[in-house]
Amino acid sequence: KNQVEQSPQSLIILEGKNCTLQCNYTVSPFSNLRWYKQDTGRGPVSLTIMTFSENTKSNGRYTATLDADTKQSSLHITASQLSDSASYICVVSRSWDNNRKLIWGLGTSLAVNP
Amino acid sequence: DAGVIQSPRHEVTEMGQEVTLRCKPISGHDYLFWYRQTMMRGLELLIYFNNNVPIDDSGMPEDRFSAKMPNASFSTLKIQPSEPRDSAVYFCASGLGTEQYFGPGTRLTVT
Numbered sequence: 016k017n018q019v020e021q022s023p024q025s026l027i028i029l030e031g032k033n034c035t036l037q038c039n040y041t042v043s044p045f046s047n048l049r050w051y052k053q054d055t056g057r058g059p060v061s062l063t064i065m066t067f068s069e070n071t072k073s074n075g076r077y078t079a080t081l082d083a084d085t086k087q088s089s090l091h092i093t094a095s096q097l098s099d100s101a102s103y104i105c106v107v108s109r110s111w112d113n114n115r116k117l118i119w120g121l122g123t124s125l126a127v128n129p
Numbered sequence: 130d131a132g133v134i135q136s137p138r139h140e141v142t143e144m145g146q147e148v149t150l151r152c153k154p155i156s157g158h159d160y161l162f163w164y165r166q167t168m169m170r171g172l173e174l175l176i177y178f179n180n181n182v183p184i185d186d187s188g189m190p191e192d193r194f195s196a197k198m199p200n201a202s203f204s205t206l207k208i209q210p211s212e213p214r215d216s217a218v219y220f221c222a223s224g225l226g227t228e229q230y231f232g233p234g235t236r237l238t239v240t
Contacts, residue, residue, distance in 0.1 A: 046225070058133070058220050058231025059172070104172070114227045115160065116185065119172040 017041045019120035021105050027126045032095055036104030036123045038088040046110040050079050050090045053102045053122070062090070063102075095127045132231035136219050140227055141238045147209040150235045162198055162229060163206050164220040172220070178204065193238030212237045 019040045028034050040048070047066045051059035063072045063079040065088075071080050076093045099115055102122040108114045135237050136155040142148055145203040154161050169201040171197040181198045191198070191210070198204040208215055 056233070058222070058234055060231070061228060065225065115177055115224075116163075117229070118173075118175055121171040 018118050019105055019107050021103075021120040021123050023123060024121075025124040025126070027128060028095055029078075029115075030095060030097055030127055030129050031126070034092050034095060034125065036090045036092075036103050036125070038090070038120060040086050040088070040107045040118075040120075041106040042096075042109055044110045044120050045083060045086075046108045046112070046114055048079075048081055048088050049106040049117070050077070050088075051104045053104060055101070059104060075102060097129060099128050100125060100127045133221055133223050133230055135219075135231050135232040135235050137235060138233060139236045139238075141240065142211055143240055144212055145210045146239075147207065148211045148215075148237060148239075150206040150221075150237070152204045152206070152221030152232060154204070154221070155225075155230055156202070158223035159172070159205050160224035160229075161198060162224065163204070164222065164223040164231075166218045166220060166234070175206070188218045201224045207216075211237075215239050 022037045047064055049064045051060045052062050053059040062074050062077050065072050065081045067083050078091045081088045102124050105120040105121040106117045108117050136151045159180050163175040164172050166172045175188045176196045176200045177184055194208055196206045218234045218236050220234045222229050222231045
């Protein structure tokens with residue numbers, strides 16, 4: 016069973032609308048959680064990184080939340096743009112791996128249509 | 130800085146052939162990672178180096194895979210012999226602190 020589960024698997028929204036992507040994890044002991052954006056044909060790019068003590072972090076129109084008690088995170092995208100079309104991947108690291116061995120979800124594929 | 134550079138961007142080869150993927154990390158970064166991405170399994174860490182020394186190769190699928198980092202500015206991932214199930218996108222990432230910066234990837238197709 017994958018230790019990082021994301022939902023939905025894919026999502027289609029209209030330009031200008033908001034959306035929220037979900038991530039549940041079972042990784043332990045938890046160190047930090049990251050959200051990456053991966054455009055088609057390119058490598059992933061980091062959006063946010065949150066440690067155990069942080070429950071929200073923003074990067075422009077992207078806002079990530081973390082509930083370490085329930086082991087859930089969400090990524091909220093506000094006023095979506097066509098350029099937001101990409102795969103969004105939730106990634107968790109364990110404290111004993113010194114933040115080097117990341118455990119990747121399979122991603123949510125987002126399509127923003129005009 | 131040009132970012133992480135990978136070559137080739139696309140590689141098509143026949144089963145049994147040797148494949149070598151190349152990576153130039155970002156100057157000054159002390160970690161280098163090799164990943165493989167497939168639709169079914171997502172991104173998987175194959176191996177990572179710290180200051181050119183391999184630290185963890187537990188993700189390397191089998192002896193057909195090998196990786197080297199002869200100096201701080203160059204690394205290779207070699208598959209010999211290649212098999213159709215090796216078809217995937219291979220990413221190199223370099224790291225400083227907790228961040229990892231990914232290259233554009235090499236799409237490998239083994240027929």
